[in-house]
Amino acid sequence: MSTTRNLLVELFVEELPPKALKKLGESFARDLADGLRSQGLVPAAPAVSSFASPRRLAVHVKDVASAASDKSVSQKLMPVSVGLAADGQPTPALLKKLAALGADASVVPTLKRQLDGKAEALFLDSVAKGATLAAALQKSIEEALAKLPIPKVMQYQLADGWTSVNFVRPAHGLVALHGAEVVPVSVLGLQAGRVTQGHRFEAATAQIELRDADSYAQQLRDEGAVIAGFAERRADIARQLDAAAAGEGLKPIEDDALLDEVTALVERPNVLLCQFESEFLDVPQECLILTMKANQKYFPLLDAAGKLTNRFLVVSNIRPADPSRVIGGNERVVRPRLADAKFFFDQDRKKTLASRVPGLAKVVYHNKLGTQGERVERVRTIARAIAGQLGGGVLVQHADQAAMLAKADLLTDMVGEFPELQGVMGAYYARHDGLPEAIAFAIEDHYKPRFAGDELPRGDAGIVVALADKLETLAGLFGIGQVPTGDKDPFALRRHALGLIRMLVERALPLNTAELVSVAFHAFAPTHGQAQAELAFFLRERLVGYLRETGYTAQEVEAVVEARPALWAEIPKRLAAVRAFKTLPEAEALAAANKRVGNILKKSDESVAAVVDTARLAEPAEQALFEALQSVAPKSQAAFEAGDYTGSLQLLAALRTPVDAFFDGVMVNAEDPALRANRLGLLAQMHAAMNRVADLSKLAS
Template identity: 45%
Template sequence: MHTESLLIEIGTEELPPKALQSLSIAFADGIEAGLEKAELSFSKLDTFAAPRRLGVLVSDLSAQQADKVVEKRGPAISAAFDGTGEPTKAALGWARGQGIELDDAQRLKTDKGEWLLHKAEVKGQALDALLPEIVSAALNGLPIPKPMRWGSSQTQFIRPVHTVTLLYGAKVIDAQILGINSGRNINGHRFHSSGAIELAHANDYQEALHKAYVIADFDQRKARIRQQLEDAAKHQQAVVDMDDDLLNEVTALVEWPEVLVASFDQRFLDVPKEALIYTMKDDQKYFPLLSQDGQLLPRFAFVANIDSKDPQQVIKGNERVIRPRLADAEFFFNTDRKQSLESRLDSLGSVLFQKQLGTLADKSKRIAELAAFVASQLEVNQAYAHRAGLLSKTDLMTQMVMEFPDVQGVMGMHYARFDGEPEVVAKALFEQYLPRFSGDILPSEPESAAVAIADKVDTLVGIFGIGQSPKGDKDPFALRRAAIGLIRIMVEGQYQLDLLPLLEKATTLFGDKLTAKETEKQVLDFVLGRFRAWYQEQGVDANTVQAVLERRPTSPVDFDARIQAVKAFRSLEAAESLAAANKRVANILAKSEVNIDELNVDHALLSEAAETQLAEQVSQAAVDVNTAVAELDYKTALYRLSELRDTVDAFFDSVMVMHDDPAIRTNRLAILGQLRQLFLKVADISVLN
């Protein structure tokens, strides 16, 4: 069958840069799904995404669907003919529906009976007829929250559309997409290219655009920018501050990237570097340059969208643009320093944290008390933790943070240092927000950890306490992130804290503001549920997590120790057998009517060698297991229990648990109960089976 390359390009006005990649992926996925549904074969599909275009190039695409035979089964023979052999209305109606005479129908015989059958030959449709609907469906499936109209047309899309290119090999496939007739023309760079570019063949796409100063492939543009940035930094004997989000956004803003380096006045370096970096990166999409030891240099790199004949003019223009922004930051910084953080405490009373939960002043007081409580549990400086908690939100009232919200905490740290606060307190004002995202750093000091934990627990208890827990994908107070942050701080920092006392203390601090029932239980369940997602991201099997969740340990460090123990246990040869045995024991005990917790093994009732051996070994293992559990050494506990495998197997092979004699039966249940309780001191490994 004839195959060719197919080019699909939607030429638009500048697309939203932060949405470009998701639009490109969704468009390509939609085209691929449409081609596969239409049963049109192809070898590969390449995507293109630039500020003014979304494109797909499909290689070796069939020009037409393959012809196929479709079997249409009719009524069963017993229903198709009456007792005299005459066709029924059901059979005649089915034949008319297939466009055949009943005599032309075939028969299908299976083990389950016999049916009428018609094998219809279906002619494959041409790509020309199928493609318009495939492209339209892919475009309708794009994630566009706010489509727009342009001109007098009622057509809607994320941005106005100028061209639609549907080119199969050298042939244009006629269609009207988004109100535009398809053709073979594309547009080049807005400034370096004049007029439409006429493509002779779909395979000419990238080369033609490159000549017109457009690098259509997103990854190629990104790699070019990265390399140019690194080369520019190396030339400046500097390191470029280059995060992937900014790199992606800039890649989505330019068609022909050219990296240039500009500078700013040295005096601006008196302002904390975080504020300057925020201004450069978030406001201007510039890349700050740092010294080898991480200090901000008075220079930055930026990505131009033109190959200028006079780059100095472009550089000067960007220097003029950044100067007033840095001057604003300098002004805010100098103005803020005239007032201490402590003096801003009263102003927090004018800002609501949440209508039912009070103001930021109320929240700060709760954080201070709770942070001191956490510090007491950790046996670190309670006064520092309390002070940091009290000042934790004061920098929100500074002009710098009001203008640049992302520097909250950072500016609090700097202002606290200027105010003469202890370094531990200053650092805690920044580290209270850690971790801010997956993989982010954690508080470096226990006092900082105390404030971060207090802030997150206060928010969780407060929001759950007024009945506003996350629903579906809606989580306006970022409670899921707060819960994961709690887990990470405690587990990775090895802070031995029990969640229950923390939740109880936090609830008390809210007074009568909370209206929901069982707030502490709801929050605990929510945090424990986050363990599942956190461990699964690390590749921990869901059953391993569930085995520990069954025991509901309320200390995250304790929870993690159990997880690591169960992971190690599952690698043992005895694990599968003991998991099965635990499940069997759990089922037996569940069906019995005795309270196993109140039973002791009567060694005088032991009559068979296997039960005697198991009773003795369980008793001996209990000493070692209890010692290991007391030290949170759960791995040793499970290793010790794994030594019982042969004895447990022998018991089930030769001993009748449900003996006719009630005393013997109860005694044997007591042995199994003690065995089960030893495993449950770590996890419920029966769920591993």
């Protein structure tokens, strides 16, 4: 009889890669539980707990059966005509099939006949014995390990000196407990038991004998000095960081990725307060923060104004009675890093940004697109064109100078050491060179927005250079066929496109997108590929996705985008107008009528001019529609030209009654060609009047 108990599986290994630990732990727990569920050992939605520390991956699953229930199975064998002879006796083919399944001719009378498509087939009913926990767990562990998102596999030898295995790190222990009983499974040359190890230095005993599956986390904490759960350990670190910072009246820098990485480096976190010499604060704080976070995994402390202080927090993996040696060691280690940053900063300022620009001609940007120097000239060309449209004069001058200098910091020592600071350091060096703040901001901001939700560039010059930089990137790479496919986007062109869209829409820039694409391609040599239509379509697709994420429905977005507004800055107002129009009682009927009109005009064999001869308006219904149009269309047009898109659409509500009457009482495709052309012209006029703000046919259900 099957019994249900909780299950604990732990793989004890050498230190795992910290940046991958969180995903490794989640994957191991999820896939092992999925394997047990697929074999009928756990409920459909089992309670699963994941554990991951630098030296262990573990999972606790509740209510795991010792064996799965038996299942009735109906197995198709073959068509009756193949399995049975004319006299009803089994054919050799059927006997061979039965033998392969462990049956013989005695079961032939029990075989079922069922229609399978157009012919009858033979089916064998049997009972499949449910998997035992040992067999199911063996399969589940192997599958879970095979699916681990291992960043880099290593090969190592087992204790026998001959056998080699591949895994993320050498594994030294395996625990598998069903309740208090050991499940006899093996993996990576290890036999399952109930013994694990705690903290490398601070465990109470060298080995921990686990009582049962449910005592795992508590025994590791009490006897092993280890917080096994990743989430629990992370929360403990965050609490300690906040408490230590609050004691100094400061706050730790917020960085989820750093917190995850530090959580993956320690098993028994202990936050300690350290400091460095205040003279280093003369270096831009971005440099100091980056070197402390990236190289040392420290948490810099900021004051209430967000300014860096000379104190920082360290998350130690040990808790000595006297932490002074740990604190002193970390303070000694950070000094050379900060000194390097100060040296780079001092050396870089000995040369102006402008003096570095010629050196960009020696830096390859792309083997098909030339050097960074050539790229800078293209960005300058695009920037001057955009600035000329947005402001001219001083803006053109500032944008051109910022575009010329924007990539110069790539040749500085600081950016060479910390590529993440490109743009940021350019701004500092521009200020040191005495350049206006507008140019410094533009140099720093021209990479923005760098990710979803990032802030947009400050100031007009920053917007111009950021637009030019993204347009040059998109036009250049589309022109040589480097187009994103599927989930592959090595040059982050989707991100560049989204940044371009956000600036146009959120800053309400009076720029024609099609003209921007044309300007970008014209900055390249005539021999450069002219993939303008392809890039325009790509931008349109990204625009649709962006608008959907802002909360508008697919129907609303399609209606506005299909109207192809030249200025994407108008799109939010158009969307708001469409949403307001949809609330009108006349909206649905007008949308349906608009769709019908569009279909009629598309199907017309003759070219349709939006011209109406009033003398040929024979029917009262078409006369009424024409008169309504003469009244409504000019008012709607005036509202549209004044930017009142909501008012422009709502005026169209007056057309519902004459439109309905027209379709009820008028034959559009009259036999008389002149009459037919006149009616099509009337519909063309109405279609044009109705679709200025949006393609209302897209709102039809």
